[in-house]
Amino acid sequence: xxxxxxxxxxxxxxxxxxxxxxxxxxxxxxxxxxxxxxxxxxxxxxxxxxxxxxxxxxxxxxxxxxxxxxxxxxxxxxxxxxxxxxxxxxxxxxxxxxxxxxxxxxxxxxxxxxxxxxxxxxxxxxxxxxxxxxxxxxxxxxxxxxxxxxxxxxxxxxxxxxxxxxxxxxxxxxxxxxxxxxxxxxxxxxxxxxxxxxxxxxxxxxxxxxxxxxxxxxxxxxxxxxxxxxxxxxxxxxxxxxxxxxxxxxxxxxxxxxxxxxxxxxxxxxxxxxxxxxxxxxxxxxxxxxxxxxxxx
Amino acid sequence: xxxxxxxxxxxxxxxxxxxxxxxxxxxxxxxxxxxxxxxxxxxxxxxxxxxxxxxxxxxxxxxxxxxxxxxxxxxxxxxxxxxxxxxxxxxxxxxxxxxxxxxxxxxxxxxxxxxxxxxxxxxxxxxxxxxxxxxxxxxxxxxxxxxxxxxxxxxxxxxxxxxxxxxxxxxxxxxxxxxxxxxxxxxxxxxxxxxxxxxxxxxxxxxxxxxxxxxxxxxxxxxxxxxxxxxxxxxxxxxxxxxxxxxxxxxxxxxxxxxxxxxxxxxxxxxxxxxxxxxxxxxxxxxxxxxxxxxxxxxxxxxxxxxxxxxxxxxxxxxxxxxxxxxxxxxxxxxxxxxxxxxxxxxxxxxxxxxxxxxxxxxxxxxxxxxxxxxxxxxxxxxxxxxxxxxxxxxxxxxxxxxxxxxxxxxxxxxxxxxxxxxxxxxxxxxxxxxxxxxxxxxxxxxxxxxxxxxxxxxxxxxxxxxxxxxxxxxxxxxxxxxxxxxxxxxxxxxxxxxxxxxxxxxxxxxxxxxxxxxxxxxxxxxxxxxxxxxxxxxx
Numbered sequence: 001x002x003x004x005x006x007x008x009x010x011x012x013x014x015x016x017x018x019x020x021x022x023x024x025x026x027x028x029x030x031x032x033x034x035x036x037x038x039x040x041x042x043x044x045x046x047x048x049x050x051x052x053x054x055x056x057x058x059x060x061x062x063x064x065x066x067x068x069x070x071x072x073x074x075x076x077x078x079x080x081x082x083x084x085x086x087x088x089x090x091x092x093x094x095x096x097x098x099x100x101x102x103x104x105x106x107x108x109x110x111x112x113x114x115x116x117x118x119x120x121x122x123x124x125x126x127x128x129x130x131x132x133x134x135x136x137x138x139x140x141x142x143x144x145x146x147x148x149x150x151x152x153x154x155x156x157x158x159x160x161x162x163x164x165x166x167x168x169x170x171x172x173x174x175x176x177x178x179x180x181x182x183x184x185x186x187x188x189x190x191x192x193x194x195x196x197x198x199x200x201x202x203x204x205x206x207x208x209x210x211x212x213x214x215x216x217x218x219x220x221x222x223x224x225x226x227x228x229x230x231x232x233x234x235x236x237x238x239x240x241x242x243x244x245x246x247x248x249x250x251x252x253x254x255x256x257x258x259x260x261x262x263x264x265x266x267x268x269x270x271x272x273x274x275x276x277x278x279x280x281x282x283x284x285x286x287x288x289x290x291x292x293x294x295x296x297x
Numbered sequence: 298x299x300x301x302x303x304x305x306x307x308x309x310x311x312x313x314x315x316x317x318x319x320x321x322x323x324x325x326x327x328x329x330x331x332x333x334x335x336x337x338x339x340x341x342x343x344x345x346x347x348x349x350x351x352x353x354x355x356x357x358x359x360x361x362x363x364x365x366x367x368x369x370x371x372x373x374x375x376x377x378x379x380x381x382x383x384x385x386x387x388x389x390x391x392x393x394x395x396x397x398x399x400x401x402x403x404x405x406x407x408x409x410x411x412x413x414x415x416x417x418x419x420x421x422x423x424x425x426x427x428x429x430x431x432x433x434x435x436x437x438x439x440x441x442x443x444x445x446x447x448x449x450x451x452x453x454x455x456x457x458x459x460x461x462x463x464x465x466x467x468x469x470x471x472x473x474x475x476x477x478x479x480x481x482x483x484x485x486x487x488x489x490x491x492x493x494x495x496x497x498x499x500x501x502x503x504x505x506x507x508x509x510x511x512x513x514x515x516x517x518x519x520x521x522x523x524x525x526x527x528x529x530x531x532x533x534x535x536x537x538x539x540x541x542x543x544x545x546x547x548x549x550x551x552x553x554x555x556x557x558x559x560x561x562x563x564x565x566x567x568x569x570x571x572x573x574x575x576x577x578x579x580x581x582x583x584x585x586x587x588x589x590x591x592x593x594x595x596x597x598x599x600x601x602x603x604x605x606x607x608x609x610x611x612x613x614x615x616x617x618x619x620x621x622x623x624x625x626x627x628x629x630x631x632x633x634x635x636x637x638x639x640x641x642x643x644x645x646x647x648x649x650x651x652x653x654x655x656x657x658x659x660x661x662x663x664x665x666x667x668x669x670x671x672x673x674x675x676x677x678x679x680x681x682x683x684x685x686x687x688x689x690x691x692x693x694x695x696x697x698x699x700x701x702x703x704x705x706x707x708x709x710x711x712x713x714x715x716x717x718x719x720x721x722x723x724x725x726x727x728x729x730x731x732x733x734x735x736x737x738x739x740x741x742x743x744x745x746x747x748x749x750x751x752x753x754x755x756x757x758x759x760x761x762x763x764x765x766x767x768x769x770x771x772x773x774x775x776x777x778x779x780x781x782x783x784x785x786x787x788x789x790x791x792x793x794x795x796x797x798x799x800x801x802x803x804x805x806x807x808x809x810x811x812x813x814x815x816x817x818x819x820x821x822x823x824x825x826x827x828x829x830x831x832x833x834x835x836x837x
Contacts (some may be wrong), residue, residue, distance in 0.1 A: 028396040029388055033652045034491065036483055037706040037730045049730030051706025053651065056671045057637065083487040088410045095408070169305045169425075170407040170434055172456035242488055245404040249489030253397045257706075262660040270659050278389045282505035283380065286520070287617055 003215040003225050004208055010205035017236030024074035025252075030269050035257040040073035041065040042257075070255070077250070079103070094160060098153025098182070104146030110201065111139040116206035125198070136198065143182055143199050151186035154179045178240055185231050227265060233261045301424035306434045307458055309472075310465045315352050323759055326766045328454070328774055328806070335800055345747050350467040354426060358474030360746035361516070362509045364467060369649040371463035374507075378466045379443060381506030385498055386444055393616060393656075398498060401490040402437055405430060411482035411492060416733045416760035417475060429482040429492040430473045435459060436495055439469075470509065473499035474749075476803055477741060477757060478613065479734035480698040497739075500614040510614050513743045518610040519618035523625070527572040527606035536605050539575045540598070545584050550583070551824060555590045557582075560633065561597035567606035567635040567664075568596045569650075571643035571787035578790065584814035585641055585669075591821070592676045597633060597754070604629030605707045608787075609649035612733060613739045623654035630664040641671060642812045644698030645738075646788035668701065670785070671700055673817070674710035677717050681820040686718050692780045693719040693816065694768035696761065696793065697732035698786035706730075709783060714813060718820040719783075725764040733760045735784065737792025753792065754799040762796045769808065776807045779831055785813040807831075 038049035043064040045051060052058040081099060084092040115135045123129055124161060125136045158179040159239060161171045164236040192201060201221055208215045235241055260266040281287055299308055301317045308316060319338060341351040349357045350364055355725060363370045384390040391398070411429040412418050419496030425431055432454075441457040459465065476496040483491040504510040507659045522528040531539065540557050547555050558564065568589070574581045589596055593637035599605055603625040611619025630638050651666040676682060696716055701707050708729050709820045715722050725732070735742075735760030744753070765782055770777045782797075784790045793810045802808045809831045819828040826832060 018313075018594055024673070025400070028399070029392040030656065031396050032393040034494070035704060036396055036491075037703055037708075039706065043705065045706070048708055049702070049706055050708045053668060053705050053707050054671055054710055056675050057665070057667065059665045066512050077487070081487055083485055084408065084410060087485045088408065091408055091410075093632060123683060145676060166409060166425075167407070170430065173454040174451070174456065175407075239404050239406070242404045245400050246488050248396065249400045249404070249491075253400065253491075254483070254489050260655045260660050261662070264660070266656060266662045267343065270656060273392075274659065276390075276392070280384065280387070280390050282384055282390060282617075283377070284505050284508040286508075286615075287505060 001214045003222060004212070005216055006226065006229040007205065007209055007215070010232040014232040014236060017233070018241060018244055021236055021241055022247070023242065025248045029273065030266075031253070034253050036254040037093060037256045039257055041067065041070040041255060043069070046073075052259075059259065063259075065238065074250070077187045077246075091160070094153055094156040096153075097149045098157060101146045101149030101151075101153055101186075104142045105150065108139060108142040108146050108199075108202075111135060111142060112202040113210070115139055115203045116210055119203060120210065125200070125203070139199050139202070140197070143192065143202065144197070147186055147190050147193060151183060151190060154183040154186060158183065174238075178238060181227075181231055181234065185224070185227045188220060188227055192221050192224050301421065301426055304425035305429070306431060306438060309435050309468050309679055310460050310462050312462075312464065313352070313768070315346075315355055316468060317353075317424070317426055318355055319421050319424060319756065321424075322755065323420045323422055323763065325759070325763055327769065329762075329766060329800065335755075336764060339748065341748055343395040349747070351368075352470050353468045353471040354475075355472070356375065356475075356749055356752040357747045358511055358744055358749050358752075359470050359503070359509060360469065360744075360749075361585075362470060362503075365463055374463045374466055375461050375640075376558070377507045378502060379461065381502035382440065382444065384506060385502055386440065394494065395741050397491060397494050401433070401492070401494050402440060402533060404488050405433065405437065405490055406488060407434070408487065409786055410485050410487060414482045415477075416481070416736065417477070417757055420756050420759035423828060426797070427475060428470070429476070432476065432499070433464060433492045433495045435469060435472075436499060439465075445728050455601075470503045473497075473503070474511065474740075474744070475752075475757075477699075477734040477736065477738035477760070479738050480703060481699070481731075481734065484703065484730070485621075497614070501616065502616040505617065511744050512746065513616070514610045514614055514740045516649060518608075518740075518743075519622055520616070522603060522606060522608065522610075523618075523621055526602040526604075527830075528570045528608055528610065528811065529576055529606065531572050531575065531606070532579040533600050533602070533605075536575070536600055539579075543579055543586065545577075546579065547583050547586060550826075550828065551587065553587070553590075555586055557586045558597040563634050563828075564595050564597035565636050566594065566596035567599055567604070567630045568637045568641060568669075569604070569631055569638060569646070570641045571608050571646055572606035573608070573787050573791070574642070576785075578812070580828070581642055581812045582643055582665050584812070585819040587818050588673070588682065588814055592679075592681045594676075596639070597635065599629045601629040601632060604633075607643055607646035607650065609646060609653075610740060612645060612649045612653045612829070619649065619653060620657050622732060623649060623657055624662070625656070625661050626650060627658075635664065637667055639667050641669050642785045642787060642790075642814065644700035644789060645718075646704070647707075648700035652705060668705070668707050668710075670701070670707050670710040670714070673814070674713045675784050677714055684718055684817070684819070684820045685822040686720050686820055688820050688824075688827065689719045689781075690721060691781060691818055692721045692772055693781045693783055694723055694725050694765065695728070696725065696735060696765075696783070696786075696789055697728055697730075698789050699732065699734050701786065702732055703730045714817065715783060719781075723745055723768055725768050733764060735761045735786075735789040735792040737788050737795075742788040742791040742795075750795070754795055758792050758796050762800065765793075765796070765808070769806075773806055773808075776805065778807060780806070780808045782808065782810040783813050783816060784810060 040046040043066040161167045341355045388395045415429050430467050438459040478493045480493040518528045609622045769780045797803045
């Protein structure tokens with residue numbers, strides 16, 4: 001029963017803590033503008049880095065933005081880590097292995113639940129039905145490739161950080177630990193997989209979670225579930241939660257070039273913020289109120 | 298002294314006289330690839346090193362920071378810095394930046410993608426001191442140690458391993474002035490983080506909490522501007538005299554009698570210049586006057602306090618100063634009743650007025666701000682100016698000011714203009730939003746105390762110098778052919794002027810520099826003699 005509860009707790013903790021973190025960032029006061037071009041949403045101009053400031057009397061013209069261009073650019077970054085690919089190819093190979101592996105394991109997790117529901121509905125994976133075959137093999141492929149990529153990516157990143165002096169001098173013990181932690185989860189998962197290549201154990205866990213029945217696990221599977229559960233709780237507490245930060249740093253900082261025009265949302269926010277009076281102030285002389293002027297005698 | 302390649306973030310606290318020095322610089326292209334073509338690096342004078350903080354790399358940017366002598370003074374320095382850090386991290390005292398700041402503090406993956414993007418890191422052949430995250434990581438580790446639970450609980454395991462000594466504080470303050478705030482590194486960061494923001498926050502702690510900022514930026518910069526109207530010290534009567542002189546100069550240069558409108562109520566446009574132009578490059582405001590007159594633009598200059606100087610050095614180091622200057626500029630425009638402010642050739646003034654000041658106040662306290670570039674491009678497209686590009690038949694390259702291009706997204710108009718008037722135009726590599734900073738950004742162009750000019754000329758402008766030489770490789774060694782670096786920004790122009798002087802490029806290879814409007818005026822078909830002085834027969 002412990003493993004079942006841990007599975008629930010870790011999954012909800014991952015979701016809740018990630019959302020909590022996003023809410024914390026979202027609640028921060030509106031900041032000054034830090035536009036950095038190219039901004040992909042600038043319709044017809046994003047590809048070369050242009051903006052509405054290229055127009056005469058831009059404030060009189062309708063603001064033309066392209067959500068599609070923004071989404072395309074966002075997907076390039078999310079799915080392929082394009083900036084790393086463009087600017088630092090040797091690191092991209094291993095970083096992308098890790099990230100692609102994680103994406104595949106997310107798909108694998110979803111497929112495990114789909115497989116579990118399929119079996120609970122009475123269609124066994126061994127039935128030979130096309131749906132069962134499809135679910136079985138996509139689960140097999142995503143799980144196998146994903147696990148191998150995560151193990152390779154985390155292991156290679158650890159070695160790169162440890163062996164390359166320019167990386168080593170900036171890496172903290174915690175950052176090594178993070179990579180070892182991910183590697184340990186992937187390695188134990190692969191150890192379980194060697195004795196059950198079809199991931200039947202995974203569907204069993206999913207079924208247990210869907211039906212509130214205890215998870216049956218041997219020693220290595222128990223260790224894997226415990227490590228994975230702890231990792232899911234740990235990730236949002238660390239900078240590995242950069243999937244949250246990345247949204248804000250691009251969408252809410254570098255790509256936030258909405259101008260402060262009369263009646264705009266920005267203008268409303270500034271008007272609301274105008275009433276804020278800080279209790280504390282900076283100490284330099286030019287931050288202090290000017291003394292009242294006395295009349296010369 | 299530690300070798301630049303071996304330096305670690307924790308070394309910032311090491312009790313050594315000087316932490317490191319620059320011992321190798323990026324190679325330059327021909328003809329500067331030969332020995333003896335450039336002045337050597339020098340050591341700081343002993344008396345400077347004693348009085349100021351030369352213990353970082355030997356250079357002194359913070360010329361108002363005298364090293365503390367007594368134990369009490371040293372403790373007070375650390376205490377003040379910590380107090381500033383606390384305010385930096387508070388959404389009460391640092392509201393306008395807290396979200397981007399926390400993101401950049403929290404999420405760096407230390408992937409080093411930013412390093413290759415930095416022109417200073419490249420110029421020093423990869424000296425660790427100038428790696429963009431070297432400074433950021435020191436700040437991050439200090440914040441972790443003194444302001445986070447994990448840092449207090451786990452210490453060095455989580456990177457909370459830099460002790461704050463007075464030397465750490467002093468060196469970090471200097472290190473904040475080894476970054477041009479060009480934000481090219483942020484452009485390449487896979488997580489969208491910004492080392493420029495962190496460098497500026499350190500500058501802010503020094504200025505806003507400790508009252509320490511480079512004299513050219515603060516005392517002779519924003520303070521002087523708020524008091525007299527201009528960081529150049531030009532007062533209203535002096536400004537009016539200068540305008541009279543410019544009108545005479547126009548007549549002398551062109552034979553045209555052009556009146557420059559001042560304080561014209563109800564004009565459509567308030568045109569604002571960097572007041573440094575009036576002193577150092579009067580041909581630039583003259584060129585604007587000629588073009589606006591020829592195009593029939595209804596504009597005015599302002600003689601109001603700060604209305605005649607569009608600079609805003611506050612955006613480089615201090616939020617309050619930035620806001621005070623920006624608000625006074627808007628007020629000057631409001632008093633004239635203009636419809637818009639048009640910023641002339643000053644990059645940081647573009648960003649300060651159009652972008653940085655955009656959310657400093659409600660929309661009813663502002664006047665719309667526009668760059669001169671789209672307007673000039675439209676004037677040229679309209680055919681109002683009769684142009685003869687053959688008058689500019691010499692190699693011309695364009696420097697993209699970071700503030701106008703990367704930080705505002707104005708890329709095409711300047712290219713449309715220059716292509717219309719310069720048949721031998723060639724781009725630098727890279728250019729547009731991927732450009733490199735001139736090396737004078739964030740105040741470096743006007744910081745000349747002690748040996749800081751050497752840092753600028755040898756290090757921070759080195760990549761720009763390389764780009765200029767690369768752009769003119771086909772003609773560089775033929776001194777009979779004039780070459781022109783077009784820099785539509787006063788600070789960039791100042792940095793490029795210094796490169797050309799320091800390396801004797803004008804004297805040896807006939808390379809000149811200037812703004813964009815000068816090229817347009819030089820191409821006016823009805824202009825009898827060249828507007829650009831280096832084209833005069835007696836100059837050749």
